[in-house]
Amino acid sequence: MWQEAVRSSPLAIGLVQLSTTRFVEMSDRAAELLRTTPDRDAGLDYLSVTERPQEAAQTFRLVRERMLDGINGRRRFHRSDGSMVELQVAGRAIRSSSGPDLGLWIASEVSEAEHILVGGEVDAHAFWTHTDSDFDDAQITLNDHWRIAHISANARGVLGRPSRELLASSIIELTHVDDQAPLLLAFARATTDNSAGVRIRLCQDGGWLKVQAVIALLEGDGTLPFSITAAHTAEPHTPDSSGTSQLAWHLRRIAAQIEAAGVLAPLIETVAALGIPAAADLSPRQWEIASRLVAGERVPSIAADMYLSQSTVRNHLSAIFQKFGVHSQQELLALWRGGVR
Numbered sequence: 001m002w003q004e005a006v007r008s009s010p011l012a013i014g015l016v017q018l019s020t021t022r023f024v025e026m027s028d029r030a031a032e033l034l035r036t037t038p039d040r041d042a043g044l045d046y047l048s049v050t051e052r053p054q055e056a057a058q059t060f061r062l063v064r065e066r067m068l069d070g071i072n073g074r075r076r077f078h079r080s081d082g083s084m085v086e087l088q089v090a091g092r093a094i095r096s097s098s099g100p101d102l103g104l105w106i107a108s109e110v111s112e113a114e115h116i117l118v119g120g121e122v123d124a125h126a127f128w129t130h131t132d133s134d135f136d137d138a139q140i141t142l143n144d145h146w147r148i149a150h151i152s153a154n155a156r157g158v159l160g161r162p163s164r165e166l167l168a169s170s171i172i173e174l175t176h177v178d179d180q181a182p183l184l185l186a187f188a189r190a191t192t193d194n195s196a197g198v199r200i201r202l203c204q205d206g207g208w209l210k211v212q213a214v215i216a217l218l219e220g221d222g223t224l225p226f227s228i229t230a231a232h233t234a235e236p237h238t239p240d241s242s243g244t245s246q247l248a249w250h251l252r253r254i255a256a257q258i259e260a261a262g263v264l265a266p267l268i269e270t271v272a273a274l275g276i277p278a279a280a281d282l283s284p285r286q287w288e289i290a291s292r293l294v295a296g297e298r299v300p301s302i303a304a305d306m307y308l309s310q311s312t313v314r315n316h317l318s319a320i321f322q323k324f325g326v327h328s329q330q331e332l333l334a335l336w337r338g339g340v341r
Contacts, residue, residue, distance in 0.1 A: 001146065
């Protein structure tokens, strides 16, 4: 999966096996910066091209021992023609339970170094607790070729395109080229931190849609390694550091991973078969709001428990009423309870 990303990337990017410090893959642009070729330098020892091999060896040791997960800074490298080049380098460990740990190496000339960091990291905790949005977050699962394997039905509201148009698309190809480095670094970071946030631009009808995303590592056989939760870019939010907020963050992340993996689809189909109209069209968040409403909860308590504003809950209720073809809470209750019977 990672070798495929490196081979096809327009970035100066390489993949290093941590145990041997040797490149296992290198992009054309990386080879160009080092004045070599990807084929010739497959197996090239990273320590043989860095200006400070002893310092680099110590860094590799710390990464192998999981005392360090990433680096970012200027480094000088020997070129194959004998010259030296100074590069801005971002490196990140890629942890694996089924193979050797790798290192993602992304470089650029110092004059272009800002491209490595365009997009920027997002605080994952702030993302999960900041749910005051008129749209549900779009949930995506990727296969081991970076392509969208599952996507939630509400993708149009968040990403501007129907789900069916996005299935089988490469998330890397959908991402603006200047944001591909932060995206790949976030994927790598998810293998060490379980989740990682990033701001990127996604292709939309010839333009670019700014979104913030949280990438989560999924457990399994590796065929569906990552899930992505995407939302419109919002102003930075200061998260509540309380234990309740932390718990809500973890629960919402787990729920998003479950939905992204397609686990909820059979449940939704089953409930729809019971005769509850439009049930299959509800998103998980709308499910929660509707079920709380049916249970007798009021908008203020729903908003407080779900960390939403009351206006956001009302917006969701308007969407729920529209999907059910009703105009009030009383009509929804009657229709829902009638469907259950």
